[in-house]
Amino acid sequence: MKGTKSKLILHSSTPLRRRLFNRLFALIYAAAISVLLYHHAGTLIRRGTTFLSFFTSLSFLISDLILAFMWINSQAFRMNPVATKTFPENLLEVLNRPEDFPALDVFICTADPHKEPPAMVAATVLSVMAYDYSAEKLSVYVSDDGWSEVTLFALMEAVEFGKVWLPFCKTNRVMERCPESYFGSDFDTRNCSSETEKIKELYENMKTRIENAVERGQVADEYRSSMQKGKAFGKWTKDFTIQGHPAVIQVISQNSEDKDVAGCSLPNLIYVSRQKSRTIPHHFKAGALNVLLRVSAVMTNSPIILTLDCDMISNDPSTPHKMLCFFMDNSIKPNLGYVQFPICFTVLNKADIYGSELKRVFHINPMGLNGLLGPDYFGTGTFFNRRVFYGGPLSMIKPVVPELSPNYVVKKPINDQAILDLAHHVASCDYENQSKWGSKIGLRYGSLVEDYYTGYRLHCEGWRSIFYSPKRPAFLAETPISLHDVITQMKRCSVGVLEVALSKYSPLIFGMRFIGPLMAHCYCYYAFAPIWPFPIMVYAFLPQITMLHNISIFPQVSDPRFFLYTFLFLGAYLQDYLEFILSQGTTLRWWNDQRMWLIKGLSSDLFGTLEYISNHLGISSRGFDVTNKTNDGELRKRYDEGMFEFGVASPMFVPLSTAAIMNLAAFLWGIFQVPKGKYDLFGQVVIAGFGVVNSWPIYEAMVLRSDKGKMPTKITLISGFLAWILFVLSSFVVKM
Ligand SMILES: O=c1ccn([C@@H]2O[C@H](COP(=O)(O)OP(=O)(O)O[C@H]3O[C@H](CO)[C@@H](O)[C@H](O)[C@H]3O)[C@@H](O)[C@H]2O)c(=O)[nH]1
Numbered sequence: 001m002k003g004t005k006s007k008l009i010l011h012s013s014t015p016l017r018r019r020l021f022n023r024l025f026a027l028i029y030a031a032a033i034s035v036l037l038y039h040h041a042g043t044l045i046r047r048g049t050t051f052l053s054f055f056t057s058l059s060f061l062i063s064d065l066i067l068a069f070m071w072i073n074s075q076a077f078r079m080n081p082v083a084t085k086t087f088p089e090n091l092l093e094v095l096n097r098p099e100d101f102p103a104l105d106v107f108i109c110t111a112d113p114h115k116e117p118p119a120m121v122a123a124t125v126l127s128v129m130a131y132d133y134s135a136e137k138l139s140v141y142v143s144d145d146g147w148s149e150v151t152l153f154a155l156m157e158a159v160e161f162g163k164v165w166l167p168f169c170k171t172n173r174v175m176e177r178c179p180e181s182y183f184g185s186d187f188d189t190r191n192c193s194s195e196t197e198k199i200k201e202l203y204e205n206m207k208t209r210i211e212n213a214v215e216r217g218q219v220a221d222e223y224r225s226s227m228q229k230g231k232a233f234g235k236w237t238k239d240f241t242i243q244g245h246p247a248v249i250q251v252i253s254q255n256s257e258d259k260d261v262a263g264c265s266l267p268n269l270i271y272v273s274r275q276k277s278r279t280i281p282h283h284f285k286a287g288a289l290n291v292l293l294r295v296s297a298v299m300t301n302s303p304i305i306l307t308l309d310c311d312m313i314s315n316d317p318s319t320p321h322k323m324l325c326f327f328m329d330n331s332i333k334p335n336l337g338y339v340q341f342p343i344c345f346t347v348l349n350k351a352d353i354y355g356s357e358l359k360r361v362f363h364i365n366p367m368g369l370n371g372l373l374g375p376d377y378f379g380t381g382t383f384f385n386r387r388v389f390y391g392g393p394l395s396m397i398k399p400v401v402p403e404l405s406p407n408y409v410v411k412k413p414i415n416d417q418a419i420l421d422l423a424h425h426v427a428s429c430d431y432e433n434q435s436k437w438g439s440k441i442g443l444r445y446g447s448l449v450e451d452y453y454t455g456y457r458l459h460c461e462g463w464r465s466i467f468y469s470p471k472r473p474a475f476l477a478e479t480p481i482s483l484h485d486v487i488t489q490m491k492r493c494s495v496g497v498l499e500v501a502l503s504k505y506s507p508l509i510f511g512m513r514f515i516g517p518l519m520a521h522c523y524c525y526y527a528f529a530p531i532w533p534f535p536i537m538v539y540a541f542l543p544q545i546t547m548l549h550n551i552s553i554f555p556q557v558s559d560p561r562f563f564l565y566t567f568l569f570l571g572a573y574l575q576d577y578l579e580f581i582l583s584q585g586t587t588l589r590w591w592n593d594q595r596m597w598l599i600k601g602l603s604s605d606l607f608g609t610l611e612y613i614s615n616h617l618g619i620s621s622r623g624f625d626v627t628n629k630t631n632d633g634e635l636r637k638r639y640d641e642g643m644f645e646f647g648v649a650s651p652m653f654v655p656l657s658t659a660a661i662m663n664l665a666a667f668l669w670g671i672f673q674v675p676k677g678k679y680d681l682f683g684q685v686v687i688a689g690f691g692v693v694n695s696w697p698i699y700e701a702m703v704l705r706s707d708k709g710k711m712p713t714k715i716t717l718i719s720g721f722l723a724w725i726l727f728v729l730s731s732f733v734v735k736m
Pocket residue numbers: 109110111112116143145283284285288308309310311378379380448449450451489492493496624625626627628
C-alpha cells in the first residue's frame with residue numbers, strides 16, 4: 001500500500017517545445033545586433049564631422065545598446081519555459097486523514113475605504129472563507145491600513161451573511177464563491193429557486209447597509225449597540241487619525257465557537273489595523289503584511305500563507321488542494337518558498353486597450369522562470385511556506401519572541417487574553433525598531449514594489465518558487481479602466497524597480513552572484529524597465545524631426561543595412577506576437593499591448609524616473625498611491641466601448657501627445673517628399689507612419705471627441721507648442 005502511494009505523482013512539469021526555436025533564434029538575432037552595433041560604432045568614428053551627424057549617430061548607438069541590453073534580459077525568459085500541471089485527485093489519496101492537511105492563513109490587505117469599497121473587501125473575504133477546506137484549518141486575516149470602522153463593520157456583516165452563504169455554496173457546489181460574481185450581471189433571476197432568491201436579497205441588503213455606512217463615514221448607532229461585537233467600534237474616537245492611532249485587533253469569527261446555519265464551523269476571521277504613528281515609517285503594504293505575519297503567528301501560525309489584495313477574489317474553491325500538490329511533495333518541499341498563481345482580470349474590454357492583462361508579466365515570463373528558480377512574487381495570489389520569511393532554507397533566523405517562530409505550536413484559542421495582548425504588542429508601530437524585520441525577516445522594505453523585491457531577495461537566499469496556471473483561473477482581480485489610473489500605477493512600479501536596480505542588491509551585480517546569470521537577467525528585465533524611455537524617445541522624435549528638415553538618417557531601401565533594420569524590427573515583433581498568440585492572446589490585444597509599451601515609455605517610465613530622482617534628492621517623499629478601484633458608470637461605459645480615457649490634465653500626457661503631433665507632422669511631410677524623389681526618407685516615413693497608427697486614439701481624443709474622457713485642451717495646446725519649439729530648436733542644430 002505504501003509503495004503505490006509514494007508513486008502517485010502530485011504535479012508534473014513539461015518544457016515547452018518552443019524553447020529550441022527560441023535558442024536558435026536568439027543566436028541569429030544576437031549576430032544581427034552585433035553587426036548593427038559594429039556599424040554604429042564605425043559611423044560614429046568616421047562620420048563625426050557635423051554636430052548633427054555626430055549627435056544622431058551617438059543617440060542611435062546609445063538607444064540600440066539599451067535595446068540590446070533589454071533584449072538580452074528578455075532572452076533569459078525564453079531559454080527554458082516550463083508548464084506545470086497538478087493532480088489534486090492523487091492528493092486525496094496521499095493525504096487521506098484530515099489531520100494531514102496543513103492549516104492555511106489567508107492575508108488580505110486593504111488601505112482606503114474610498115478607493116477600495118468595504119463591500120468589495122467583504123465579498124473577497126467571503127470568497128476565500130468559502131474555500132473547500134476544513135474551517136478548523138482556515139483563518140482569514142484582514143489588514144486595514146485605512147483604519148476604517150466601516151471596513152470592520154463590513155467584515156462583521158460578511159460573517160453574518162456567510163452563515164447562510166457558505167453552506168449554500170457547499171451543498172450546491174457553487175464555483176463562484178464570491179457572492180458579487182455569483183449574483184452579478186450573468187445571474188438569471190428567472191430560473192432560480194426561492195432559496196437562492198432569498199439569499200440574493202440577503203446579499204443585496206448587506207451591501208446596501210455597508211454602502212450606507214461608507215456614505216455616512218461611520219457605523220450607525222443601532223449597529224454599535226445591537227451587535228454583540230459592537231463595542232469594538234468604541235476604539236474609533238476623535239483623538240485619533242488614520243496616521244496616528246492604536247492597534248485594533250478584533251476576532252470576528254472563530255472556528256471553535258461560531259457556526260453557520262447548517263451547524264458547521266466557520267473559519268476564523270480577524271480584523272487587524274496596526275498601530276500607526278506620524279513619526280514612524282510604516283512601509284506601506286510590506287509593513288502591513290509583516291504585521292499580519294506576526295499577528296497570525298501568535299494566533300494560528302499556519303505553515304502556509306496566502307497573500308491577496310482586497311480586489312482579488314477566489315474563483316475556484318479547490319485552489320488550496322491544487323497548491324498542496326506542490327507543498328506536499330517531499331522532493332521539492334525543503335526549498336519551495338512559494339507557489340504563484342497568475343493574476344487574471346475580470347473586467348477587461350475586448351481589445352484590452354491598456355494592455356492590462358499584462359500577459360508577458362503574469363503569464364509568459366513566469367513560465368520562462370519556471371525552468372529557472374521560479375517566478376517573481378506578484379504580491380497577490382501567492383501561497384507561501386511560512387518558513388520562507390525567516391532566512392534561507394539552511395540558515396533559519398530565530399525571531400526574538402519565540403511565539404513568532406514558524407515552528408511554534410499555538411496552544412491557546414485565538415481570543416484568549418494573553419494571545420490578544422501579545423498580538424497587540426507585535427502590531428505596535430515601534431515593534432520593528434532595531435530588528436531584522438524588513439531586512440532579513442518578513443517582507444523586505446526599501447522598494448515600492450515590495451512584492452518583486454521580496455521575491456528577488458528570497459531567490460537570492462536559496463529559495464525557489466513555482467508558477468502554476470490552472471485552466472480555470474484560481475483568482476480574479478480588478479484593474480483600473482482610465483489611462484491616468486493605469487499609468488499612475490505603472491509609475492509607482494517604475495519608482496519601485498529603480499529602488500532595487502540602483503541599490504546594493506541590484507540584480508546586475510548582487511543577483512549575478514547569488515542567483516546566476518539567467519535569473520539575474522530576468523530580474524534585470526524588470527529592474528531596468530525605466531530605461532525604455534531613452535530608445536523610445538529617440539525613435540519617436542529623431543527620425544521625425546530630421547525628416548521635417550529633409551535630412552535622411554537611415555539607409556536606403558537598396559542598402560543591405562535596410563534589410564538588417566527590417567529583420568531586427570520584424571524579428572522582435574513577430575516573436576513577441578507569436579508568444580502572445582500561443583498564450584491564448586488575440587491579435588487585437590497584442591496590438592494594444594505593444595502600444596502600451598510605447599505609451600508607458602513616454603509617460604509612466606519617464607515620470608517614474610523623475611520621481612525616483614526627486615525622492616533621492618529629498619525634494620519629494622516616497623508615497624504609495626493606492627490604485628482606485630471604484631469606477632463610475634459613464635467611465636465604465638466608455639471603457640466597454642474601447643475608448644481611451646484621458647480626461648484629467650496630467651503632465652504625464654504631455655510627452656505622449658507631443659510625440660503624437662510630431663509623428664503626424666513628419667509623416668504628412670514625408671509622404672509628399674518621397675514621390676518627389678527623396679527616396680532616402682523612406683525608412684523615416686515608415687517609422688513616423690508606425691507612430692501615427694499607434695497614436696490614433698490620441699488624435700481622436702484631441703479633436704474628434706467631446707465626452708469627459710477626451711484630451712484636455714490644455715494638454716493639446718502645450719504639446720503642440722512643445723512640438724513647434726522642438727522643431728524650431730532643431731533648425732538651429734541643422735545649420736550648425
Ligand atoms: O499602505 C498601503 C498601501 C497599499 N496596501 C494594499 O496593497 C494592495 C495593492 O495596492 P494597489 O493600490 O491595489 O496596487 P496595485 O498596483 O494594483 O498592486 C500591484 O502592485 C503592488 C506593488 O506595487 C503589489 O503589492 C500588489 O500586490 C500588486 O497587485 C492593496 O490591497 C492595498 O490595500 C496596503 O495594505 N497598505
